[in-house]
Amino acid sequence: MNRPSSGFLRPFSMGMRRRDFLKSTAAAGLAAALATPAIAQNARIRIPLLSWMWNEPGRGDAWRAMLAKFHAEQSDIFIEEAGAPFNEYTNNMLIQSQSGAIDGALFHTTPDLVVRLLRGGHLESLQDIVDKLGIGNTLSAAHDHLRVDGKVHGLDIVTVKFGLLYNSALFDSAGVGVPTTPEEWVQTSVALTKSPDQFGIYSPHLMSEPGDFWFILQQWAVMFDGKWADGRTPLVNTAPVIEGMKLFKTMYDKAMPRGTDTATANQMYANGRIAQQLIVSAAVNIWSSSGPDIYPSLRSAVPPGPSGKAITRIHPICVNAHASDDEKAAAKAFVEWLYRPENYQELMERCLDVVPPYPGAIRQEYLDKQFWAEGYLQGQAITPLEIMGDYIFFNQEFGNVVMDKFSEVLVADRPVEDAMADAQQELEKASERLFDGFTL
Amino acid sequence: MxxxxxxxxxxxxxxxxxxxxxxxxxxxxxxxxxxxxxxxxxxxxxxxxSFSNNVVGVDKVQWVGLRNYERLFEDDDFWFSVQVTFTYMAFVVVGAVSLGLLSALLLNRKFRGRNLARGAIAVPWAFPEISAVLVFLWMCNPTFGVMNVFARLIPGIDENLNWLSDPKLAMPLVIALSIWKAFPFTFLVILASLQAVPRELYEAAEVDGATRLQVLRYVTIPEITPTLMLMAVLMSIFSFKQFTLIWLTTGGGPYGGITETLVLRIYQTAFRFFDLAYGATLGVSGFVIVLGLTLLFVYAQQRQDRARRR
Known part of the structure; x- marks a missing residue:
């Protein structure tokens, strides 16, 4: 079949066969594809920052703004968003670490996760940054457990502290004051409860939400100066823990929307139908955007127990020890930039955080404006390591035993002492198995 | 040439x-x-x-022989979760197949709006599991849930029921939700099977003067038995593997692992407690159970085929 000649067909008509043409085009394409990233990489190194915060309203935007600022100030390093939502984040990271290395040069961690990663040798020392910035002497004591041979391996990017976050408008309309003792707290909560329209307090209590349940349940014992474990010895049947659990049960019976999941309860809180929550300071950032009606009325108080203690968790940013030297250098450059007082102050203000990692990281004028922060600042800080002992490595499994037994107290009215005695026995039995093969 | x-x-x-x-x-x-x-x-x-000590964070992963299997056999919680799994499976299989059969028999008859009814009955199957659970949780909420409005109509019930936190109610509710989610599938397959039953058989039965019940027993059921058996096996596997509905409604609780099936236990062990080795051991036990069920089905089907050929 004769076809009219055209300019487009010239390569074939000039003696080059279709197959040759396709081969040479493919080869050129492949070469271009291989060459392009190399050129781009030489120009700008890309560092994924693994975090759960990208999915959080308020905090995610704050981090994006900080990255935009960093990218505007220099052109050698580009930090990319990566990671997973909070509920999947720890699992995701631990499974990556177990399979050899974490896929990212820079990542955020939680208090439980960071100790595992540190122990697994995944974290690069950040002491050089601390030394360069001259903050070694003023870095918060919460960083102490991140030191190996005196060198710190993670730097806090948000400290969350427990406090009693209450709706002052509901307190005023009920004519009740801020409680300072457990007895007063029960009375106040009961006075604020008009079921089913309004409830005095909410604390997660469903086995279908084990993460939230255990996270907050730990604080109930700490209010009575309780520790859940010391070293490898579980302490769940000790008097302070039992006192804390009894207080929870009283509140559950008298002032909580029983059987309600956390998402629903948060919505009720935002609508002014729940008066108080024992919750961490980072939550305020969420209420500022998702609960604009109650935000102006929010105030905090020290958790009303005899100890005055509040669990304080630092969430460090870490550099992957298994990353390449270039990636490590770039990741450290970003952390150093972030930790400069002017940048860290901006991060804290954008995130509405109030607990700084070192004194210069927060502006007093900003702190003075945070009308809700007083109680959070007054609570005496205690770290998860101090209350969980060596079980910090098995926090979820430990928590599961406690929650399972405590749920019998909540829904089947079993005496707290009996349930906690069972939990103690079960944990003691599990201890040998759990720590087999571990050298701490 | x-x-x-x-x-x-x-x-x-x-x-x-x-x-x-x-x-x-x-x-x-x-x-x-x-x-x-x-x-x-x-x-x-x-x-x-399953033959190692692979726990996330352990110093060195080592071969431990049958140690995990020894633990498995001595683990009361494992045996309890197997018991829970079989209880859940039995109810879901019987419920989903029976309800599917009943609906298929009803909707195989001619009546006005039949197609609409067939479409409506298939909706739960098409509904995403997570959305279904969220609606279900709202319905069961002890404070605001609509279920209590109806429960309070029953004489003797003066207080709101704590549906999913009540150890007596949690399992029946999870089973009910699972059946609701699964039965449209059995309905569709059984309906297709019913439509394939030769008309001559019904005509012959009519000529012989068989009653409706006799037609059902001696014509319909024998003709669709292979489909019913297939549905039973598929529903067994569906219920054995079911995770989302149970995890999101009760998380295995309200306490004591009352609704904790083997799949939930595997997830908890491997991905919450990071005991990968024991999680794998539990997984192997699950594999053996499913394999056993499948072989049982193959055997039953072969036996039935042989009987039919005779």
Whole structure:
């Protein structure tokens, strides 16, 4: 079949066969594809920052703004968003670490996760940054457990502290004051409860939400100066823990929307139908955007127990020890930039955080404006390591035993002492198995 | 010339056959490679992990022989979760197949709006599991849920029921939700099977003066038995593997693992407690159970086929 000649067909008509043409085009394409990233990489190194915060309203935007600022100030390093939502984040990271290395040069961690990663040798020392910035002497004591041979391996990017976050408008309309003792707290909560329209307090209590349940349940014992474990010895049947659990049960019976999941309860809180929550300071950032009606009325108080203690968790940013030297250098450059007082102050203000990692990281004028922060600042800080002992490595499994037994107290009215005695026995039995093969 | 053509044609035929068989081998290779990489390798890996002490954070992963299996046999919680699994499976299989059969029998009859009813009944199957659970949780909320509005109409119930936190109610509710979610599938398959029953059999039964119940018992049910058996096996596997509905409604609680099936236990052990080795051991036990169920089905079907041939 004769076809009219055209300019487009010239390569074939000039003696080059279709197959040759396709081969040479493919080869050129492949070469271009291989060459392009190399050129781009030489120009700008890309560092994924693994975090759960990208999915959080308020905090995610704050981090994006900080990255935009960093990218505007220099052109050698580009930090990319990566990671997973909070509920999947720890699992995701631990499974990556177990399979050899974490896929990212820079990542955020939680208090439980960071100790595992540190122990697994995944974290690069950040002491050089601390030394360069001259903050070694003023870095918060919460960083102490991140030191190996005196060198710190993670730097806090948000400290969350427990406090009693209450709706002052509901307190005023009920004519009740801020409680300072457990007895007063029960009375106040009961006075604020008009079921089913309004409830005095909410604390997660469903086995279908084990993460939230255990996270907050730990604080109930700490209010009575309780520790859940010391070293490898579980302490769940000790008097302070039992006192804390009894207080929870009283509140559950008298002032909580029983059987309600956390998402629903948060919505009720935002609508002014729940008066108080024992919750961490980072939550305020969420209420500022998702609960604009109650935000102006929010105030905090020290958790009303005899100890005055509040669990304080630092969430460090870490550099992957298994990353390449270039990636490590770039990741450290970003952390150093972030930790400069002017940048860290901006991060804290954008995130509405109030607990700084070192004194210069927060502006007093900003702190003075945070009308809700007083109680959070007054609570005496205690770290998860101090209350969980060596079980910090098995926090979820430990928590599961406690929650399972405590749920019998909540829904089947079993005496707290009996349930906690069972939990103690079960944990003691599990201890040998759990720590087999571990050298701490 | 003709010989040359024949020779050439023969050559090209052989060439064609060889190309065809290469293609066939290539396609088979792809499937075998896929199965090997994504099915066989993980199974082998799981078996190997079950013989190790692979806990996230352990100093050195070592071969521990049968230690995990010894733990499995002594683990009361494991045996309880097996018991829970079989209880849940039994109720879901019986419920979903019975309800599917009943609906199919009803909607196989001619009546006005039949197509609409058939479409409506299939909705739960198409509904995403997570959305279904969220609605269900709202309905069961002890403070605001609509279920309590109806429960309070029952004489003797003066207080709101704490549905999913009540150890007596949690399992029946999870089973009910699972049946609601699963039965439209059994309904559709059984309906298709009913429509394939030859009309002559019904006509013959009518001529013989059989009652409706006799027609059902001696014509319909025997004709659709292979489908019912298939549905029973599929529902067994569906309920054995069910995770989302149970995890999101009760998380295995309200306490004491009352609704904790084996799949939930595997998830908790491997991905919440990070005990990968014991999680793998539990997984192997689950694999053996499902394999047993499938073999039982194959055996039953073969036996039935033999009986039919006689």
């Amino acid at each position: 003709a010989e040359q053509v024949e020779e050439r044609t023969g050559l090209s035929r052989r060439h064609g056959r060889s190309r065809q068989s290469s293609l066939a081998y290539g396609l088979v290779f792809l499937i075998v490679a896929y199965l090997a990489v994504f099915i066989l390798l993980p199974i082998v890996q799981q078996f190997l992990t």
